[in-house]
Amino acid sequence: MHSIETLQEKIKKAIKSEKFDFKPSELYEPISYTLSLGGKRLRPVLTLMACDFFDGKIKNAIYPAIGIEIFHNFTLLHDDIMDEAPIRRGKETVYKKWDSNIAILSGDVMFALAYKYIAKADKKILPEVLSVFNQTAIQVCEGQQYDMNFETTKNVTIQDYLKMIRLKTAVLLGASLKIGAIIANARNHEKEEIYNFGLNIGLAFQLKDDLLDVFGNEQKFGKKTGNDIITNKKTFLYLKAFELAKNETQQLLKKHFGDTQLENNKKIKVIKEIYEQLKIKEHTEKEIEHFYSEALKNLETINIKDERKTVLKAFAEKLMVRDY
Template sequence: MILSSQYIDLIQEELKQLHIPDSPDNLYAPISYFLNLKGKKIRPILTLLSAELFNGNINHAKHAALAVEIFHNFTLIHDDIMDEAPLRRGKPTVHEKWNTNIAILSGDVLMIKAYEQLALCPPSALPGLISLFNRTAIEVCEGQQMDMDFETRDQVAHDEYIQMIKLKTSVLLGCALEMGAILCNTSLKNRTEIYQFGVNIGIAFQIQDDILDLYGTGEKVGKQVGGDILANKNTLLSIFAETNANEVQLSELKKLKFEKNAALKISRTKSIFDELEVKSKCNQVMQDYYQKALHHFDAIQTENKNTALLDLTDALMKRDF
């Protein structure tokens, strides 16, 4: 992570340089507010590191990186409305601080602002960039819809779940990386490999999120351990548990969904998960996707192949919060 702190600063600085007007205040104040929330800026950094990997000029890739970051912020503002989330990055969400209408509209403007950044990319790369970006943007919306649909369902299959996290979060990582490759005009094979690297890394990260929600040391970041269990959320943990449980365990898991005592609900559910070795099974799936990602990385053919991207993803895979 230390490696990329210079890039975080670069992105943060570029976001500050965006021309955000003052008026109408109710439209633009939320946008300035949201863009200035601290974040890891993983997506735009992936674009920059990808351009670096393919011997490109970082400044060349700046606008594409910003497009991905701004688009990501748009999805967060709208997702927060849909999820009725009160906080984002420790601060009130836009619909909480202002209202839902303002959050809808300022989200819309952010999406257009993402396309403004795309339009600033070199014209020769534009058709390829826009085509990838559009496809990805639609997939992200499909993933969000699947996620909402899953909330109202009792059962979700393993493959459906992986497909949902792939669309909702992973394809944007693949897109961020492939945009760097497109800008450097590298081979189609390299484009595909780096895209697949991103998608598989993304799936591994998301599975890690599921695991850490229950098995992480949440105190570090003040997060509620077992939050997904409390919210009766379908995760890879719960899907493994339900698939492998015997009748007694299954009936107990179902009963626990209605348990009012939060601590009891989490500890009893966790016990059953432990009996079923859910954690190690999920870890295995996560590792499989991580390995798959690394194979795609290995298949990339480029001069002076540096390890900055691998160092970043490796650091992210090692987090325990």
């Protein structure tokens, strides 16, 4: 079994060694740029980890893992156009640095490249890998569409929200693990359990992100908190607050949440006060804990020695206790 750090190093090195210096440069430079910005490489690490966990050969998982990371970065390129996000990982987004057309087309070619890397999986398991990947790619697009819809939908429920983040974020974590398991020739029920483990970790991960956006330590978080509040994003925190708030508090929440005139810091302060009053931090932590413990249950049902589960558990825990 390899440590998290070893696998992270392996995938970072592998991604770095892939060159995208093809022509026309207008198409490929944004790809090199995006991939050089780094990030946690969460998804490809999960692929390698699952492959290792089920006793597969890590080298067979490297290319599909890179494919998954390229796919993830493609979705960021297009999401940033749609969300008009100027900054990502502390740098200008592709659509800002170049323009929308470049971001659309570079994204498209990244999507094709992702498949090219996925297709390097062993022939015997390629149809199964491809089927998981196709399904996931479609779901991620559906998640992004729901996310955009929510901006103008009035009655978004917590259930709607959980469905959206499941599609937009969690399924790709599940698929990353499952593809690693397929490459390692795991049994069918093991593939399903590791997928569900990823799904639950993914849900907890996104809720943790929502929480950090409001209550994170700015120094450690590396960016200003309160962005979701400023942009009126209907996160779990807001939806829970709206569910729990009564009478005047609910009116106040409604009034201030959609208020585009209110000065940003004032708005963050008011909304945060309501959240504190309603113990939203604790409610969110409870929800995170719920999905986290569901994930651990998924892991328990897999009939593999406990000591082999340490790396996966440690990784999941690392994602949960982070304050960045």
